[in-house]
Amino acid sequence: MLGVIGGTGLNQVEGVEIIETRSLSTPWGQPSAPAQRLRWAQGECWFLPRHGEGHTLAPHRINYRANIHALRLLGVRRVLAVAAVGGIAPSPGPGDLALVEDLIDYTWGRAHSFADGLAGPLQHIEFAPPFDPAWRAQVADCATRCGVPLVTDAVLGVTQGPRLETAAEIRRLAKDGCTLVGMTTMPEAALAKEAGLSYATLAVVVNPAAGTTDGSIHAAIEASLGAGMAQVHRVLEALVGATDQA
Template identity: 50%
Template sequence: MGKTIAVIGGTGLCDWPGAEVLEETALETPYGVPSALVQRIRYESAEFLFLARHGHGHEIPPHAINYRANIAALQQAGVDALIAVNAVGGISERFVAGVITIPDQINDYTWGRQHTFFDGNNGKVEHIDFSFPYSQDLRSRLANAAVDANIAIEDYGVYAVTQGPRLETAAEIRRLARDGNDIVGMTAMPEAALAREAGIDYASISLVVNPGAGLSDNLITIEDIRAVIDTGMVQVKSILARCIAEY
């Protein structure tokens, strides 16, 4: 029996033109309801589960997402491997708008989020090894799929996770750069850690949609971000379809 693969996506990934929605399931968990219905999708030659991280109307801001319910729902659905899609800002020189990266490390700058299943309420405590927050096997599969699709990627990157929903100040981006971060986004944590606690392989494919604050002569506009998303997410979906079909 094959493994069950899921994709969790946010900005730019709530719609799958050309996909067939085979099933939609409303799930409840001990941590509440997930952001959206869990969909079973057939896209190109791949079949997988999909969860809209911010809701299908993109109405839930990053800091208010019920990450525990999302991961618990996917665990309940029998998911073995989870690919997160993230729209991020670029910090390091190579990570300009339009670049697709498969990050390998995380720095967490968030606060106040319900970040663990081991909160003392279920009588269990486990200290997970989080040295390498992303599954190397799943990262390699994504990288190989990009090669097969003839799509250039960066197969590394340190993802700085900020609180949001506002974008960062120029001073904050300078600090993140000093900390060794390559990209910045708002949703990798606690999602990655919760997946590890749940025993789900987890990796991210991230699309750089704008330069970090202060790294460009121009202000960051939603119109510019949307233009990059419209092009980049087509490539991201192609990588996803190839990766999942070969899993």
Template identity: 40%
Template sequence: MAQRMIGVIGGSGLYEVEGIEDARWRHVETPWGDPSDAILTGRLGGVDIAFLPRHGRGHPLDPGSVPYRANIAALKTLGVTDVFSVSAVGSFREAMAPGDFVIVDQFIDRTRARASSFFGPGCVAHVSLAHPTCPRLSDAAEAGAAAAGARVHRGGTYLAMEGPQFSTLAESRMYREHWGADVIGMTNMPEARLAREAELCYASVAMVTDYDSWHPDHGEVEVTQILATAAANADKARRMIAALPELLGPERTTCPHGCDRALEHAILTVPSARDPQMVARLQTIAGRVL
């Protein structure tokens, strides 16, 4: 059995995690540039952990500026095996109220200006994304969030928009009434795609801060409202993270859902036709199969 290392990507309002032993901020270089910030590593509950603030400490990066490939590659480089993505979202469902947590299991990707793959000309790969999150990690996230005192909804479709502006009323109604989305955010894509290409188990914990702009009784989204709710959500998220080591344990077995073998039959380019420079870059995330 391999040693487990939990990776946490913190979204709006979650810029640090307390209680990490032997904590130090580490700068990690990747072939795709620098990640959003240094990565806080150490041990939590006897399990190795790495924490990365997605927007950087102090929130200098907007959703379109986040270096998603570098973030995932940096976590992979450090030895992370399981990634928990924590992010603020708007809700399209009355029952998914501000302050609630949604354990996402599906995505609709409306981003359009972000690099969405490690692969490309010189080494082509197609991974399966039918089920983009890991049920095993989602189980742990659900249990941890409930233990932290959050009201938790298991399952939901996350619509990833480009941003940085919020939705128009027409868009909000379309996503809710015709597309079947449950929550909306700006950061889980291409993050989830890249985690699958890097053969990392990935769970998405969406923390509801508002009702987007569709709700007739709540008006349009305001940043001050989001920040206030995000701060309260972040406290629950920290307690959820603290529960993960006990829920998962220090040792990791083969993922029963195949997340850690996503590249097994995904690379189409035959070895003789692969670009050596591309292959060298890909060693970080795909060295197991290359």
């Protein structure tokens, strides 16, 4: 079963039917929101809004461990994480999609492992690459078949948030090799690997990062988010049908 982690709007997409809502408890507390089983594109998937109902949870306050554990309890084995990000490099630009290839973690203070000495055993997972190659290839193939171009060599810098970055911070990320910047892929990706789930991040670029262009970042987000998410929905629709039959 496919699990989708993303914003709060997927359950409102035309043609999507909510067929079950499940509230779960985990050893790490409550997930961000009840999970919804959706019927879409002649297939089904589980959907979990990362920031909670109404988009109220800041990136550093999300219970990533509970979210990943809940999806595993629901029988999810492959996870597609949808993330709105800023563009550091000229490409991909606002409105474009990227299937993230690698990441650098700049977050701090988040519960980043199930190995807490109490509920989870110690694991030293291999994290190169952080995203499952076979699963990424399947996502890329679905995007190709539905005519959505993807950048597939993006490196994501994951920052603490919820504030946006300074121009100096973006220059530092660029020097480190980051081409995108976001706030939620870590520790989500590492926890998914600890849980034995295939995980990939589909990023929609919604703004140029601070200092890379003139103008308001929030205005750029408003201008490009709708077009980018429409592309995401096309990929998801193809993926849900293909994955449900796999």
